Amino acid sequence: MIHATRSNDPVLIVGSMAFDDLELPTTNAKDVVGGSATYAALSAALFAPARVVAVVGDDFPSSAVELLAARGIETSGIERAAGKTFRWAGRYAKNLTSRTTLDTQLNVFADFRPKLPDAFRASPYLLLGNIHPSLQLEVLAQVERPKLVAADTMNFWISGERPTLLEMLKKIDTLVINDEELRQLAEEHNVKKAAAIVRAMGPKRLVVKRGEYGAMLFDDHGIFFAPAYPLEEEIDPTGAGDTFAGALMGYLSREGSLDRSSLRKGLMVAATVASFCVEGVGTERLAALDREQVARRLEDLRGLVHFGKE
Amino acid sequence: MIHATRSNDPVLIVGSMAFDDLELPTTNAKDVVGGSATYAALSAALFAPARVVAVVGDDFPSSAVELLAARGIETSGIERAAGKTFRWAGRYAKNLTSRTTLDTQLNVFADFRPKLPDAFRASPYLLLGNIHPSLQLEVLAQVERPKLVAADTMNFWISGERPTLLEMLKKIDTLVINDEELRQLAEEHNVKKAAAIVRAMGPKRLVVKRGEYGAMLFDDHGIFFAPAYPLEEEIDPTGAGDTFAGALMGYLSREGSLDRSSLRKGLMVAATVASFCVEGVGTERLAALDREQVARRLEDLRGLVHFGKE
Numbered sequence: 001m002i003h004a005t006r007s008n009d010p011v012l013i014v015g016s017m018a019f020d021d022l023e024l025p026t027t028n029a030k031d032v033v034g035g036s037a038t039y040a041a042l043s044a045a046l047f048a049p050a051r052v053v054a055v056v057g058d059d060f061p062s063s064a065v066e067l068l069a070a071r072g073i074e075t076s077g078i079e080r081a082a083g084k085t086f087r088w089a090g091r092y093a094k095n096l097t098s099r100t101t102l103d104t105q106l107n108v109f110a111d112f113r114p115k116l117p118d119a120f121r122a123s124p125y126l127l128l129g130n131i132h133p134s135l136q137l138e139v140l141a142q143v144e145r146p147k148l149v150a151a152d153t154m155n156f157w158i159s160g161e162r163p164t165l166l167e168m169l170k171k172i173d174t175l176v177i178n179d180e181e182l183r184q185l186a187e188e189h190n191v192k193k194a195a196a197i198v199r200a201m202g203p204k205r206l207v208v209k210r211g212e213y214g215a216m217l218f219d220d221h222g223i224f225f226a227p228a229y230p231l232e233e234e235i236d237p238t239g240a241g242d243t244f245a246g247a248l249m250g251y252l253s254r255e256g257s258l259d260r261s262s263l264r265k266g267l268m269v270a271a272t273v274a275s276f277c278v279e280g281v282g283t284e285r286l287a288a289l290d291r292e293q294v295a296r297r298l299e300d301l302r303g304l305v306h307f308g309k310e
Numbered sequence: 311m312i313h314a315t316r317s318n319d320p321v322l323i324v325g326s327m328a329f330d331d332l333e334l335p336t337t338n339a340k341d342v343v344g345g346s347a348t349y350a351a352l353s354a355a356l357f358a359p360a361r362v363v364a365v366v367g368d369d370f371p372s373s374a375v376e377l378l379a380a381r382g383i384e385t386s387g388i389e390r391a392a393g394k395t396f397r398w399a400g401r402y403a404k405n406l407t408s409r410t411t412l413d414t415q416l417n418v419f420a421d422f423r424p425k426l427p428d429a430f431r432a433s434p435y436l437l438l439g440n441i442h443p444s445l446q447l448e449v450l451a452q453v454e455r456p457k458l459v460a461a462d463t464m465n466f467w468i469s470g471e472r473p474t475l476l477e478m479l480k481k482i483d484t485l486v487i488n489d490e491e492l493r494q495l496a497e498e499h500n501v502k503k504a505a506a507i508v509r510a511m512g513p514k515r516l517v518v519k520r521g522e523y524g525a526m527l528f529d530d531h532g533i534f535f536a537p538a539y540p541l542e543e544e545i546d547p548t549g550a551g552d553t554f555a556g557a558l559m560g561y562l563s564r565e566g567s568l569d570r571s572s573l574r575k576g577l578m579v580a581a582t583v584a585s586f587c588v589e590g591v592g593t594e595r596l597a598a599l600d601r602e603q604v605a606r607r608l609e610d611l612r613g614l615v616h617f618g619k620e
Contacts, residue, residue: 189407190544191540210523212501213520222613224615224616224617225524225615227537230501232500232503261618304532304533304534305537307574
């Protein structure tokens with residue numbers, strides 16, 4: 001189901017790079033390299049050329065950037081600014097179903113104004129990570145007619161920056177959010193109704209992430225449901241949503257198609273890659289992942305919804 | 311996918327019959343005929359001959375029993391006792407995701423001792439609705455080697471009657487419970503681990519209901535996932551779980567097979583029938599349902615997890 005490359009179109013990812021301090025049920029970890037762009041780039045790069053625009057501080061280890069480069073990711077768009085890297089600290093509940101933010105230090109991210117290198121302006125696939133919607137708009141003003149623009153957002157922008165967010169939504173094809181955010185954005189609890197409301201705001205495609213309950217795609221072909229891969233050992237869900245979005249974009253670029261079947265398979269692939277993310281602290285599992293492992297687990301995931309004869 | 315009858319094996323359902331007073335987001339309804347046996351029998355009867363063992367009081371309208379009989383359900387096992395029928399009153403949250411019990415009056419149900427008519431002892435399919443596990447054991451002592459025994463239970467028995475429940479679990483093939491009950495019974499949050507723990511208690515098959523997130527089957531063939539049918543109008547979830555279990559049993563009897571494919575299709579059919587239940591108050595939607603409507607919606611549900619070419 002994962003074909004040889006049919007296209008070689010780069011995926012441009014704009015988002016955050018960060019240090020995360022994680023209090024997890026099984027372990028505590030400090031200074032974990034994270035951020036939406038890091039997770040999304042590592043997963044997109046499994047399938048397609050990936051390039052990143054982000055900002056880090058002068059405390060960010062060049063080895064972490066080299067780790068991305070070693071996975072084939074174009075890192076020249078990672079700006080190094082004077083000051084400290086964005087830092088997030090959080091504590092997860094024992095069962096990983098909720099988390100509490102303990103500390104957020106924007107640091108160099110506070111003044112981040114994404115500036116695309118000229119060579120990046122023609123990126124056919126653009127993923128706008130979860131950053132301020134005004135920054136997402138700034139990126140959109142710099143790109144040249146991409147084939148597909150997907151964006152993520154979060155409760156913070158939905159409640160605090162709604163007018164700017166609505167402006168951004170008019171300019172993208174695909175919105176990737178979780179179910180609580182969908183309900184908040186639509187101001188409607190029923191998922192089917194909420195999806196129709198949000199699609200009327202602009203994005204013709206809506207991908208709704210539901211954590212352990214899988215993900216749904218709402219588009220002109222109807223509704224598609226991808227289950228989550230049932231994990232026995234869940235270590236760290238940080239970045240799983242960004243991983244999902246990155247893998248989806250990478251897979252779609254590789255397929256070179258946005259037809260019904262490619263999009264639906266894309267959700268299955270994204271759910272598969274996201275499941276690996278949860279199996280390790282930070283990006284450790286993703287950074288060691290290859291397409292062969294993804295393909296094998298993808299077959300298991302297909303089996304989960306297969307009800308014909310064996 | 312719903313075949314002509316391959317088998318004509320009756321499904322015996324033992325459970326409650328009740329009056330429910332429902333405070334729903336869209337309406338309030340009093341004296342609604344409900345109870346696990348009512349919902350399960352109406353849904354099982356869509357596919358196979360169904361027979362009920364339950365108790366009602368002298369206030370229970372014979373028209374309600376006739377309504378079951380009109381759907382082909384054998385009602386001679388419904389005992390009429392002196393006193394009032396079991397009554398439950400509940401209030402649902404605005405988004406239907408939770409409910410509060412306002413009142414429970416056991417009435418004639420307090421002294422219920424299920425006594426199977428001789429003609430019922432050889433029922434090949436037995437569904438033990440959510441009643442005291444000691445009563446479920448009494449029923450098991452009266453039946454003659456059924457092909458399939460499924461049981462439901464609830465948090466109340468899991469916490470209050472654990473030893474009796476564990477004894478019952480050793481004697482059934484299939485346990486049908488919701489995900490919170492699974493976690494409580496297994497004392498483990500991870501669904502995959504919890505399923506293994508509960509299967510080790512006795513039932514070789516475990517069906518986990520997850521409401522709007524669908525249902526999962528854990529058995530020797532692995533894990534299967536059936537999505538929930540996305541409804542635009544959710545009116546009343548009362549009885550949806552009993553409907554799911556009843557439809558599963560009815561479908562399996564009709565198929566005359568417990569192979570991998572039949573069980574998995576059974577979950578899809580059960581999810582479909584349960585979705586109709588939610589569309590009306592009490593059993594009103596179920597009581598007017600036919601197999602043709604089920605078959606049409608089942609095709610839509612299949613489309614939800616179909617990712618091949620159109």
